[in-house]
Amino acid sequence: MIRGVLLDLSGVLYVGRQALPGALDAVARLGQSGIPIRYITNTTRSPRRMIMEQLRAMGFSFPEGDVYTAPLAALDYLQARGLTPYLVVHSNLIEELAGVSSPAPDAVLIGDAGEGFTYQHMNSAFRLLLEGAPLLAMGSNRYFKEADGLSLDAGPFVAALEYAAGVRATIIGKPAAAFFHAAVASLGCAPGATVMVGDDVDADVIGALDAGLPAILVRTGKFRPGDEQKVEGRAPVLEDISAAVDWILQRL
Amino acid sequence: MIRGVLLDLSGVLYVGRQALPGALDAVARLGQSGIPIRYITNTTRSPRRMIMEQLRAMGFSFPEGDVYTAPLAALDYLQARGLTPYLVVHSNLIEELAGVSSPAPDAVLIGDAGEGFTYQHMNSAFRLLLEGAPLLAMGSNRYFKEADGLSLDAGPFVAALEYAAGVRATIIGKPAAAFFHAAVASLGCAPGATVMVGDDVDADVIGALDAGLPAILVRTGKFRPGDEQKVEGRAPVLEDISAAVDWILQRL
Numbered sequence: 132m133i134r135g136v137l138l139d140l141s142g143v144l145y146v147g148r149q150a151l152p153g154a155l156d157a158v159a160r161l162g163q164s165g166i167p168i169r170y171i172t173n174t175t176r177s178p179r180r181m182i183m184e185q186l187r188a189m190g191f192s193f194p195e196g197d198v199y200t201a202p203l204a205a206l207d208y209l210q211a212r213g214l215t216p217y218l219v220v221h222s223n224l225i226e227e228l229a230g231v232s233s234p235a236p237d238a239v240l241i242g243d244a245g246e247g248f249t250y251q252h253m254n255s256a257f258r259l260l261l262e263g264a265p266l267l268a269m270g271s272n273r274y275f276k277e278a279d280g281l282s283l284d285a286g287p288f289v290a291a292l293e294y295a296a297g298v299r300a301t302i303i304g305k306p307a308a309a310f311f312h313a314a315v316a317s318l319g320c321a322p323g324a325t326v327m328v329g330d331d332v333d334a335d336v337i338g339a340l341d342a343g344l345p346a347i348l349v350r351t352g353k354f355r356p357g358d359e360q361k362v363e364g365r366a367p368v369l370e371d372i373s374a375a376v377d378w379i380l381q382r383l
Numbered sequence: 384m385i386r387g388v389l390l391d392l393s394g395v396l397y398v399g400r401q402a403l404p405g406a407l408d409a410v411a412r413l414g415q416s417g418i419p420i421r422y423i424t425n426t427t428r429s430p431r432r433m434i435m436e437q438l439r440a441m442g443f444s445f446p447e448g449d450v451y452t453a454p455l456a457a458l459d460y461l462q463a464r465g466l467t468p469y470l471v472v473h474s475n476l477i478e479e480l481a482g483v484s485s486p487a488p489d490a491v492l493i494g495d496a497g498e499g500f501t502y503q504h505m506n507s508a509f510r511l512l513l514e515g516a517p518l519l520a521m522g523s524n525r526y527f528k529e530a531d532g533l534s535l536d537a538g539p540f541v542a543a544l545e546y547a548a549g550v551r552a553t554i555i556g557k558p559a560a561a562f563f564h565a566a567v568a569s570l571g572c573a574p575g576a577t578v579m580v581g582d583d584v585d586a587d588v589i590g591a592l593d594a595g596l597p598a599i600l601v602r603t604g605k606f607r608p609g610d611e612q613k614v615e616g617r618a619p620v621l622e623d624i625s626a627a628v629d630w631i632l633q634r635l
Contacts, residue, residue, distance in 0.1 A: 250500045254535050257526070261533060273547050274509070281513060283506050283547055290546035291539035295525050 133382045135318040135325035136161065137311070137339070140172045140182070140198075142330035142352015143372055150189045151351055153373040158191060161376045166383060167318040170198045171311075173304045173334065175220065175242035175269045175285065178227035179203060199314045201269040201304030202227050205240055207313060208267065208303055216240035216267065217259055219252050219288070241292070241300070242269045243285045253291065260296035268300040272334075305331075306338025315344070328375045332358040336366050347375045385634045387570040387577035388413065389563070389591070392424045392434070392450075394582035394604015395624055402441045403603055405625040410443060413628045416635060419570040422450045423563075425556045425586065427472065427494035427521045427537065430479035431455060451566045453521040453556030454479050457492055459565060460519065460555055468492035468519065469511055471504050471540070493544070493552070494521040495537045505543065512548035520552040524586075557583075558590025567596070580627045584610040588618050599627045 138144065144154045161168060170193065174182065179202075183195050202224055209216060215233030218225070220242035228240070239256045260266055272284035289300045304310050315325045322343040329335020330352030339346040346366045348358060359368040369375050390396065396406045413420060422445065426434065431454075435447050454476055461468060467485030470477070472494035480492070491508045512518055524536040541552050556562050567577045574595040581587020582604030591598040598618045600610060611620040621627050 244502075246502045248502045248505070250496075250498045250535070253500070253539075257535050257539075258532055273549075280510055283502070283509050283543075287505075287509075287543035287547035291535075291543035294542035295535055295539035297525075 132324060133166070133326050133345075133379055134320040135315065136166055136168045136379060137314050137325060137327040137344070138168060138170050138372070139327075139329035139331065139335050139352075140170055140186075141174070142354070143328060143349055144170075144186075144191065145189055146352060148185065148189065150191070151371060153371060155190050157371075157373045157376040158193065161379065162193065164380055164383060166379070167320065168193070168197055169314045169318055171200070171305070171314050172198070173201045173270045173272065175201055175224060175304075176245065177221075177223050180226075181223065199317065201310065202242065204310050204313055205242075205267065205269050205303045206231060208309075209238070209240070214238040214265070217256055217264070218242075219244050219247060219256050220269075221245050221247055236264065238264050238267055239292070240267045240269070241285050241289050243272075243275075244288070245282075248283075248288050253288065256292055257295050260292060260298055266292055266296070266298050266300040268302050270304045271300070271302050305334040306341070308338075308342035311339055311342040311344055326379060328372065328379075330354045332361050336362050340365055347378065349375055384576060385418070385578050385597075385631055386572040387567065388418055388420045388631060389566055389577060389579040389596070390420060390422050390624070391579075391581035391583065391587050391604075392422055392438075393426070394606070395580060395601055396422075396438075396443065397441055398604060400437065400441065402443070403623060405623060407442050409623075409625040409628040410445065413631065414445065416632055418631070418635060419572065420445070420449055421566045421570055423452070423557070423566050424450070425453045425522045425524065427453055427476060427556075428497065429473075429475050432479075433475065451569065453562070454494065456562050456565055457494075457519065457521050457555045458483060460561075461490070461492070466490040466517075469508055469516070470494075471496050471499060471508050472521075473497050473499055488516065490516050490519055491544070492519045492521070493537050493541050495524075495527075496540070497534075500535075500540050505540065508544055509547050512544060512550055518544055518548070518550050518552040520554050522556045523552070523554050557586040558593070560590075560594035563591055563594040563596055578631060580624065582606045584613050588614050592617055599630065601627055 209231045216238040217236035268289040271286040273286045274281045315322050327339035327344050327346040336346045336348045348368045461483045468490040469488035520541040523538040525538045526533045579591035579596050579598040588598045588600045600620045603623050
């Protein structure tokens, strides 16, 4: 029995700025069933407000509160521990994290900062780590695809600080079990009764399985032939979000 | 029998901008013996020209050709292979490396670039690595001491690129055996007959021993009590450069 659903965004509902075929209808059908849904993403170059604007422009209409992002997970993590971090994040994200930053930081939080990865920022973060501040990273992705080629994501800069200070980062966001569990908790159901739907076999599907959630791998977005073998016998591999919604609606 | 000498600079001959007690006299005595000497350093924030100016201001007077640096080793490495690298180095170093840079680079060379570690530079380097360009690093040091605290050296940024592109860097400079061997070759004597004198037990002393050179650890510069245990039975541990020169002069 499925009691809740987690849906990845990019590669499952859309690619680029274009909804995938059947995705608008599939999401509408899932919504009409009344099952609680959270849309989860590791994007750290945009606050939820901007993600919602993009989703609405593509025709999706779910409430903002149903979207859970790695930066919001970071906010929850920090607030639960009373930490006020030094931020090495993208300028777009400052508005979302402004509430937790401090002139006397006691942690370091890294996102996909892009041009914000300056020597001075990295050095300030390094010196805090030497003083014992914990290193928190919203993701450990190596790179992502831009219009003109692949570009460095946050992971390499996290690796740099780990090497420099001799520490290990705590990863927030997928594939961390805590991220899946936080999203599930906000739905009010058990991990074993909440299915994760994603196109990234590692971060989405294996991450969810390892966190105790059933999961579905869809053959859209960054799916590559051969990925299905990584989850053989552990997760169904379906054509797209439409097929995933059909599968879920049969198990309510 | 000792036929040649390699001397580290910072921590052996001087600390900060100040010659160590007895160092000027010790270097003069060694020079008068006629034994060939190379002064070797991993510094990549200054070209040899600037290092020489600092040495002369402290009262040292050996010829510029006797100083061998990691950037010069990189030049040798690149020229021997016909490589023209993309440079991620300190702005001070551009004058020394200008001859090998190219608008169509086929390698990546990393030094302690300081403020030169921008996202754009790192990303350009990353894209070249993805195309198969080799990653060359003038050092893998984690950090160094500045007036206002510890600061990131090249090593963390090398680690970032290794993680991003899934490659391993070739380290030029200490403790790479090739660096010691190149310095020895320029003296025209065998590694086993060339003694290395240094204050860094890992990069200087163990590096030299692993490259087949006898070595002396001096108790100045970054020497810390306990370092002598790391080379017990493999290298003498002497008070300072004066004692090291005495030791050498008895074995010519």
